Amino acid sequence: MWTHKRKVLTIITESALERVLLEDIERLGAHGYTVSDVRGKGHRGVRTSAWDTNANIRVEVVCDAETAAAIASRLKDQYYENYAIIQYIADVEVLRPERF
Amino acid sequence: MWTHKRKVLTIITESALERVLLEDIERLGAHGYTVSDVRGKGHRGVRTSAWDTNANIRVEVVCDAETAAAIASRLKDQYYENYAIIQYIADVEVLRPERF
Amino acid sequence: MWTHKRKVLTIITESALERVLLEDIERLGAHGYTVSDVRGKGHRGVRTSAWDTNANIRVEVVCDAETAAAIASRLKDQYYENYAIIQYIADVEVLRPERF
Amino acid sequence: MTEEKALTDIDPIILFFLLGLAAGLLRSELRLPSAVYDLISMVLLLAIGLKGGVELAQQPFGYLLPQILAVIGMGFLLPLIAFPVLRHLGGFRRADAASIAAHYGSVSVATYAVATAWFASREIEFEAHMPLLLVVLEIPAILIGILMARGLSRDVPLATVGREVFLGKGIVLLVGGLLIGWVAGPGGVASIEPLFFDLFKGILALFLLEMGLITAAHFGGLRRYGVFLVLFGIGMPLFSALIGTAFGLLLGLSVGGTAILATLAASASYIAVPAAMRISVPEANPALSLAAALGVTFPFNVLVGIPLYHALASWTHRILGG
Amino acid sequence: MTEEKALTDIDPIILFFLLGLAAGLLRSELRLPSAVYDLISMVLLLAIGLKGGVELAQQPFGYLLPQILAVIGMGFLLPLIAFPVLRHLGGFRRADAASIAAHYGSVSVATYAVATAWFASREIEFEAHMPLLLVVLEIPAILIGILMARGLSRDVPLATVGREVFLGKGIVLLVGGLLIGWVAGPGGVASIEPLFFDLFKGILALFLLEMGLITAAHFGGLRRYGVFLVLFGIGMPLFSALIGTAFGLLLGLSVGGTAILATLAASASYIAVPAAMRISVPEANPALSLAAALGVTFPFNVLVGIPLYHALASWTHRILGG
């Protein structure tokens, strides 16, 4: 059954970027995304406040390898220098390949 | 140490389904699940409101490949036609195989 | 582009452990972590309350295989006997290997 | 209105609705966290229930029973009228027509709250047991909606539907508030009045701010589903208000009570019914019914309908009696 | 109770508890978001602290000191009595017996709040520094519980336990409120009274709604752990209330103050102690102590205990003194 391989790209970054990031992701061809509110710590320190400026989101995009690469490299160019952000990609299998 | 291979099935769907979905998942043999509140966008549009009818959940089930397949195909039959829902499955390794 | 392989260790456990767990994780060499509030069910029953004593967190750590193993085995020794906790590990690829 | 003059006559809570609407349409960052939405709606539902319950003890059950039965009848009637209109004039699929009809047969608690606030600021009296009728009206349309969608033949999971309806948040809080108010009485409730009664309109204002944001989000759906839905979203409440007025007159309600019943009839559910339909009639598209109920009917009722229904009630009362 | 007659004499906040309990047992969808629970409990804790603090300035420290010391003694005594009962009669493992004993040696802020509301509506006076004794009573039982579980020999991470206890949300807000009330005095606090004092009972009602839901969730635990736990959950508060009454008489408290102290003694913690035990005595099963404290003792105290302890205090005061 699980014959369709796809990628899931996970992005963890500042809440302030939510709107622009999701626009980028759609523009680069993803058919959907899922967002949750998270907190965390990384190279730019603890980000764990009740507070927008200091809160994180976690965005998940299921898509094919090319789209994942396109999004990831675009976000890298755009945001890595100045924002708290990490990305990682993993292999997944999906049921309806035409959807992703 | 990481010798026990399992699957993690991730389901993202409408909050309205939470109760029935979790019952299905347990009935099909999963030993546990984890749920979080998320928002997102997919083929059925933006689902991002403060509001139950338009909110999403993300359910994660760690289990063996057969159980994952059983749950996924059951949810496909039951909910794909009428609900906002995606599923994907990934390989993971666990410490206590008897638990999953 | 995705040439750097890493692991993502996911820990789902009691909210009460948040502080000590994150200290453990940092001490064992992780460069960051991400935490979200979740609910769930497992061998220690339903954990789904509005309430700290009965709430869960989900912690995600992107790191190399050794660090993941070190954290997982440390948490196993420390918490498996008395706490509601599961861990699983998956393969991921990252962009900036020096970060994880 | 007290001593000082205001620019207009608009109730400030309506202005909060317009603020939310404007912010939503301009795609502002404004957004109520869902926990806040839950808290606010919980306090409103409990307050409405409490207020009704306190008065309920004063009413003999023999007086209430005919009203309850009549209102149940109205709850069956309205969706039965709406369904063929939606199916044949609107050309909707069976499930969608049934689901939209159910929304319009049931009631909107927010519309009721705005009406009571509007009446209170004009010192218009109405029967105190209206929250009871509100609760009663929530449910029949749901059952009819499911039957219309599925027919009697197919097995409807009545147990599941029943628990979905009766144990949903809204009904539990409304009925719970009613019972608490009824048992505790006015004296008992006095100590919790500062939260549930004094803050009522302020909390309703916040709620309407969020309703404005939600309404704005459902305007998009309207554009997609076209003109018929807009017409239905205005025509149906006007028609229902006539039915509600007729029932009010038949039951011998006061002018205020008649207007409230007309408002209840005219209002369309967007909490209890969508939740029940999602589980019981999943093939119905929720975007359709919410676009109509939230994108058209709620703002129409709140901005135009309530004063209209009150005028209608006054006029019919003047015509028919005293 | 004011002019109008109520159906019963039950305080409406108790009805909110029963509503939550019923909704929980019927497995309704009702559920308070955790952010709302946090807000509500935060306001209650601050309000209790503030109220106590405002009065504290009026008391000479020499008058308070013996009471504080006596109450610390009571906090040590109660778990020392409960422990052997649980260990030998109940057959619990060492860690579980110690943990449950600690829960019963400490106090429940919600029970205290219900008692003060009950007393206020009956205009029963009590010493204004009770919140101080509440804070003081939270802590000794935790220390004793850890010692009973681990013994003196093994190294207890006292620093971790200390920060867990003293810097936990509950203590910080109670003590913070006490200090603010004490420094600002009644005049200073006047401007924040509408939130913290006028809304107190309404917010307590919402809190008890949630407590009902939580209690319902812990009934399951009871079925599993059996009859002894139910008996202990009723017997222990009755016994503790006797001890509390004795301490109240010894300290020369008023009837109201004695009854409050008895209630404090009878109440079982379900916030500070579970959190501390989870970190310090992790091998204790939290389901056991919460099933007893929340599933039995809290409802018992709130529904039956408080009037009983007041009757006991009145009776002993009548017996012993003019």
Next chain:
Amino acid sequence: MTEEKALTDIDPIILFFLLGLAAGLLRSELRLPSAVYDLISMVLLLAIGLKGGVELAQQPFGYLLPQILAVIGMGFLLPLIAFPVLRHLGGFRRADAASIAAHYGSVSVATYAVATAWFASREIEFEAHMPLLLVVLEIPAILIGILMARGLSRDVPLATVGREVFLGKGIVLLVGGLLIGWVAGPGGVASIEPLFFDLFKGILALFLLEMGLITAAHFGGLRRYGVFLVLFGIGMPLFSALIGTAFGLLLGLSVGGTAILATLAASASYIAVPAAMRISVPEANPALSLAAALGVTFPFNVLVGIPLYHALASWTHRILGG
């Protein structure tokens, strides 16, 4: 202060700030959920807007216009003065200097709220349209900050910045409240007063508790960025207060109004500006500006500044006039 004597003269809301600060520095578990923070700040912003709007209708626009223009000028002036100080004395990078300067040219709503509470408890009158000036002052500094960071040459995404600024939560709620208050007038607003006005100081107290926790979290940043930032965080508001006082005198404001304007000038934004800078000047380090604005200037203004600025306004008024 009413009949009874308080220990000190400190406003209790300041004590809440200190409680949060202490809890944060001791690393207590205390933490407001973000939904609660959102609710609280939403009510405060709306309340401030409403209060201003109610009074606004009474003012002729011809009276307000020069004040608005003058205050826009002040909003441009302050960051232009701060920038070279930060760049050359402080040695900050261009983007950081521009961003910090923008924070100090804009305003802090919390500081304004504390000032109004402080004035109200001392019955010091001030011009009722101050919330309008508050809104006006939020924005110019943001534009200047972006220009200073990027220069006129490089293409600034003005549309994005504009929507970020004007449709941000803070401005929408403040302006929305202003408009609602203005349209509804004092009579219309009466029904929502219990939530927005009576609870104001209690809600402000909760807000300041959270501000204390946030301030404590930014002390760490201070240690890293050194002495200059601390000096700037105290020196800049003192200097800005002088400018604000001068503008107040020029505009013929009352003593209270002058002191409020000085406070606005002295306060540093930590909501609107950080959000705008994060998007428009991403290379600026937000930890720097927040450490200064929250770690130094906010507590300084709230604990020391407000009484000082009031003394300054009284003194200059005495010197210069009647």
